[in-house]
Amino acid sequence: MSKMKGHISNIIQPVFAIFVGLAVGTIAILLAGESVFLTYREMWDGAFGSLYFLSNTLERSIPIILAGLGVAFAFRAGFFNLGAEGQLIMGAVTTAIVTVYLPFQGFLNLVISIGAGMLIAGLLSFFAGWMEQKFQINLLISTLLLNYIAVLFAGYLVSEPFRDTTSSGGVAQSVMVEDASKLPKLLTGMNVHYGFVLAIIITILLAFIIKRTTFGYEVRMLGQNMFFAQYGGINRKKVMFISMLISGMLAGLGGSVEVMGMHYRFIEGALTTPQFAWTGLMAALLANSNPVGTAIIAIFLAALDTGALGVERNTDVPNAISDIIQAVLILFISAKFTLAFIKSKRKRGAK
Numbered sequence: 001m002s003k004m005k006g007h008i009s010n011i012i013q014p015v016f017a018i019f020v021g022l023a024v025g026t027i028a029i030l031l032a033g034e035s036v037f038l039t040y041r042e043m044w045d046g047a048f049g050s051l052y053f054l055s056n057t058l059e060r061s062i063p064i065i066l067a068g069l070g071v072a073f074a075f076r077a078g079f080f081n082l083g084a085e086g087q088l089i090m091g092a093v094t095t096a097i098v099t100v101y102l103p104f105q106g107f108l109n110l111v112i113s114i115g116a117g118m119l120i121a122g123l124l125s126f127f128a129g130w131m132e133q134k135f136q137i138n139l140l141i142s143t144l145l146l147n148y149i150a151v152l153f154a155g156y157l158v159s160e161p162f163r164d165t166t167s168s169g170g171v172a173q174s175v176m177v178e179d180a181s182k183l184p185k186l187l188t189g190m191n192v193h194y195g196f197v198l199a200i201i202i203t204i205l206l207a208f209i210i211k212r213t214t215f216g217y218e219v220r221m222l223g224q225n226m227f228f229a230q231y232g233g234i235n236r237k238k239v240m241f242i243s244m245l246i247s248g249m250l251a252g253l254g255g256s257v258e259v260m261g262m263h264y265r266f267i268e269g270a271l272t273t274p275q276f277a278w279t280g281l282m283a284a285l286l287a288n289s290n291p292v293g294t295a296i297i298a299i300f301l302a303a304l305d306t307g308a309l310g311v312e313r314n315t316d317v318p319n320a321i322s323d324i325i326q327a328v329l330i331l332f333i334s335a336k337f338t339l340a341f342i343k344s345k346r347k348r349g350a351k
Helices: 002-031 036-048 051-076 084-101 107-135 139-159 195-212 214-224 226-231 236-263 276-286 291-314 320-350
Strands: none
Touching: 002 036, 002 276, 002 291, 002 320, 036 051, 036 291, 051 084, 051 195, 051 214, 051 236, 051 276, 051 291, 084 107, 084 139, 084 236, 084 276, 107 139, 107 236, 195 214, 195 236, 195 291, 214 226, 214 236, 226 236, 236 276, 276 291, 276 320, 291 320
16 A cells, blocks of 8 residues: 555656646746647647657657666665766767777667767766765765766867867867768658667666666665665665666766767767756656656656747747746755655654
């Protein structure tokens, strides 16, 4: 019975948060003097109204899903990885560089370059875990600050040693990926590529690992009660290193497939401006780190962004309506964690 209540609570909380976000969005639409029904219909059409718009929404959701899954996996083990942005960027820039300099093209090039991106991103996350273990540096601080190092280092790589000097544009970027090594599209003429299929497969695989494997049990137990898990024989150090490595690799994969399936090169700022990693973090927190829930909410958040563009095109409501709704979701998450902190503090005080 308690387990069922927990499942119901996990569903109700994000649904309620989304409902409140849409309600606040309704107020903003009314203040703009537009019809709420027509505005939300334009938002729906802009996200799902045709195969083309659906393709755009699903493509935008890919890095959000993968970054969210990476964050969620670390959270399930009780470790706070706020470095998804840096890991996504390192995965992307590594993949963009490796694919160009490999002596062969095609499927093998694609696999190796994406694998290299995942490895570097995973090692960046692993490094934060190592610093926590070796020097007791808080993971929240180390992973957050490593974002700045990763973003600036990637910017340097494509501005200096690996810059595409043949490009006429003023933006720093790497050399274009060869056609034979590009990640193919799911549908001809559409933006969504096979990275979406990969994201869904990983979502299912991650849910299976967490629920049905010994390592998944260790992750869950450590995340729920660290002291009880260690008393029961779970090796915190081992679980932390593996969890952080996997977490970083998943976020890095988000950047890698975005390069190989969408941009076909690393462009400075192209993956940081859309806030893919932070939106993935929001999805993971709203879903209580449930992999399937994270993927579903990531698609919803991607739809808010693509739908908002349709709203701006066809109404007088600016696309900032998406930012307003997401801001309310962030406030909901903050309130949830604040209440949980207050409750735990009261329990400790009562003892």
